[in-house]
Amino acid sequence: MKLVEVEEELQHMCIASRVNKRDHTLIRFILSTFPSYEEIANVTKRDVRKKDSIFYVLLKKAQKIRKVPIDPRTYFLLSEISKNLTKNERIFSLSLKEIDDVIGKYSFPNKKYNLEKVVYAVKEIIKDCLFYSEEMIKSIKDDLQKTYEFLCDAHPLFSGMWDLEDEEVAKDYFEMLSRRLGSRDPEILSKISNVDVEIVKKILNDS
Numbered sequence: 001m002k003l004v005e006v007e008e009e010l011q012h013m014c015i016a017s018r019v020n021k022r023d024h025t026l027i028r029f030i031l032s033t034f035p036s037y038e039e040i041a042n043v044t045k046r047d048v049r050k051k052d053s054i055f056y057v058l059l060k061k062a063q064k065i066r067k068v069p070i071d072p073r074t075y076f077l078l079s080e081i082s083k084n085l086t087k088n089e090r091i092f093s094l095s096l097k098e099i100d101d102v103i104g105k106y107s108f109p110n111k112k113y114n115l116e117k118v119v120y121a122v123k124e125i126i127k128d129c130l131f132y133s134e135e136m137i138k139s140i141k142d143d144l145q146k147t148y149e150f151l152c153d154a155h156p157l158f159s160g161m162w163d164l165e166d167e168e169v170a171k172d173y174f175e176m177l178s179r180r181l182g183s184r185d186p187e188i189l190s191k192i193s194n195v196d197v198e199i200v201k202k203i204l205n206d207s
Helices: 003-019 021-033 037-042 072-081 096-105 115-127 134-140 144-154 167-181 186-193 197-206
Strands: 048-051 054-061 064-069
Touching: 003 021, 003 096, 003 115, 003 167, 003 186, 021 037, 021 054, 021 064, 021 072, 021 096, 021 115, 037 054, 037 096, 048 072, 054 072, 054 144, 064 144, 096 115, 167 186, 167 197, 186 197
Parallel strands: none
Antiparallel strands: 048 054, 054 064
């Protein structure tokens, strides 16, 4: 597994899914928290929380509950798609196959992912962070503040590297897409990324 390519593919998945708010929220939730299927199925509106400046979610599996930080954008998207639900209603009423289908729909061309593969890939990217040893990661897992600080350093989603708001990030993304597809045709890049073709043209012309 080439982690540089894997990170590019996960960034693409995050960007391409923006065409559908519910799909995008699901994918961000998975990228942010690397959950099991059971944890996804069990998350409700009341599990999406904020403490001081930290956004987090309660993930429940069997008799275990864990607090996991999420990035601000994912928090607001979760809040938005669940605003008409009761506190105990599930946010994602999807089967494992339906989740895998959503992930597959936004996977990089010829690089089919599913829930298991995405969770594994994100964990590998996090473990590759040079600032933290695996032992240190384990030692902070029960400290919400320290875990959030770690993710801000180590996780591309938390630092905005898997979004398009930053001009340089957007340029790098489309240069990467162009290189890997072997084409600078804005129509092709637009179709693959689900980004408006006029926006693609502007980014390519400015790079």
